[in-house]
Amino acid sequence: MAKILIIGAGGQIGSELTIKLRDLYGKDNVIASDINYQNSEVVNSGLFEIVDAQDYASVKICVDKHKIDTIYLLAAMLSATGEKYPMKAWDLNMNSLFHVLNLAKDGIIKHVFWPSSIAVFGDTTPRTDTPQHTSMEPSTVYGITKQVGERWCEYYHDKYGVDVRSLRYPGIISWKTMPGGGTTDYAVEIFHQAILDQSYESFLSKDTELPMIFMDDAIDATVKIMQAPADTVKIRSSYNLAAISFTPEMLSEIIKRHIPEFKMFYRPDFRQDIADSWPKSIDDSAARNDWGWSHSFDLEAIAKEMLTQLGEKYKDTKKR
Ligand code: NAD
Secondary structure, eight states, X not given: OOEEEEETTTSHHHHHHHHHHHHHHOGGGEEXXXXXXXXXXXXXXXXXXXXXXXXXXHHHHHHHHHTEEEEEEOOOOOHHHHHHSHHHHHHHHHHHHHHHHHHHHTTSOOEEEOOEEGXXXXXXXXXXXXXXXXXXXXXXXXXXXXXXXXXXXXXXXHHHOOEEEOEEEOEEEOSSSOOOSOTTTHHHHHHHHHHHTSEEEESSOTTXXXXXXXXXXXXXXXXXXXXXXXXXXXXXXXXXXXXXXXXXXXXXXXXXHHSTTOEEEEOOOTHHHHHHTSOSSBOOHHHHHHHOOOOOOOHHHHHHHHHHHHHHHTTTTOOO
């Protein structure tokens, strides 16, 4: 059985992808790794290694030890944090990708998954139904690393035959782990605060529309593109991926239907500029046509699931 290594497994996506891949392929075949042991579910549900994605030797030792065939590279510095530490974001996001692509180029591993983001787009991109192929002038260091990363993925595929597959994730909504410093984090924080405080102060203005996806759908897309026959994965930079689009005000209205006393306040900060440079909605027809992507969760279903799961999680601490 081919062995999988997940790098950055303790984060928002890695923690849920690890559990899904262990269910699918067996816990002995999916090695989770991160620079810390913080996520106990990930650490305790199968094999776990400390790996520093920036250090080629650290990655290679783990790959050799477990005879790894496929790497999911999820370690990265996200958009909002990246604006505070531009050079650290560049170093982490680029070095880690080169280490993994070079392992594949050298024939040491066979398959790579690396996520891009809607942050590859910028002010000159059409903001509604953003096409797969369009103007991309990202204005954040995070977006620059994703755009450059996409170019290198395609280059390694075309020149060296590397089987690298990628998705431009929109903002991801999930309840298990807190998000890691992105511009769409409000759409997760709001549910925690709705339950704990019945109020939330949004760092984006009420009419800021952004593309989002529920974690279960994001994981499903990731598994689907990695399981797809190679000839159906026609785009080797990164696929547009979409589910729904909404504004903070729309989300607030839906939460109020479940928690009538919920109050929403708006105090946009530096993340507003980042959000204003990103698309409102995404055309992901290439992913739907090429390898059969489709989403399941609409906004109502997401809100219901988030409030149910977090209500259970906070049942002993919440005020109401
Ligand atoms: P996250 O910040 O929640 O998790 C990243 C993980 O990487 C953390 O557990 C962190 O400890 C680990 N890490 C950091 N530096 C490391 C290093 N040097 N070596 C090993 N591990 C290290 O991020 P996430 O939200 O899970 O995102 C995963 C990927 O998906 C990233 O590439 C991100 O750009 C992309 N993405 C995420 C979203 C989203 O909404 N979450 C949207 C678009 C794209």
